[in-house]
Amino acid sequence: MANDDTTSPADDTPTTGAAGAQGSGSADDAPSVGSPEKDPQDWVTGDEPMTGPQGSYLSTLAREAGEEVPDDLTKAQASELIEELQSRTGRGPGQGA
Numbered sequence: 001m002a003n004d005d006t007t008s009p010a011d012d013t014p015t016t017g018a019a020g021a022q023g024s025g026s027a028d029d030a031p032s033v034g035s036p037e038k039d040p041q042d043w044v045t046g047d048e049p050m051t052g053p054q055g056s057y058l059s060t061l062a063r064e065a066g067e068e069v070p071d072d073l074t075k076a077q078a079s080e081l082i083e084e085l086q087s088r089t090g091r092g093p094g095q096g097a
Contacts, residue, residue, distance in 0.1 A: 046076030054078040061085035 040046050050058070050073045058078055062069045065088050073081065086092030 040076035040079040043076055046079075047074050049073075050075050050078035054082065058082060058085070061089055061091065064089045064091075 054073075054075065055069075055071075055078070058069045058073075058081060061067075061082065062085060065085050067085065069081065083092070
C-alpha cells in the first residue's frame with residue numbers, strides 16, 4: 001500500500017508536469033510568435049524607401065483599384081497602402097484571392 005501511494009504521485013507529478021510544461025510551452029509559443037504583427041510605423045527600417053517587390057505589388061494593386069501610387073513611399077507607408085488596396089481589390093488574406 002505504501003508503494004502504491006508513493007508511486008502514484010511520483011508518476012503523475014513529474015511526468016505530467018515536465019512533459020506538459022515542455023509540450024504546452026512549445027505549442028503555445030509557436031502560434032503566438034507568428035500571430036502578433038508589429039505596426040509598420042514601429043519598424044526599425046520603416047522609414048527606408050519601399051522595396052522593389054513592394055513597389056511592384058503596389059503597382060499591380062493600384063492598377064486594379066484605379067489608383068496611383070507615389071514613387072517615394074517608405075516601407076511602412078507601402079505596407080499600409082498594400083493592406084488598404086488588398087481590402088479594396090479583394091486580394092487580401094482570407095478574401096479568397
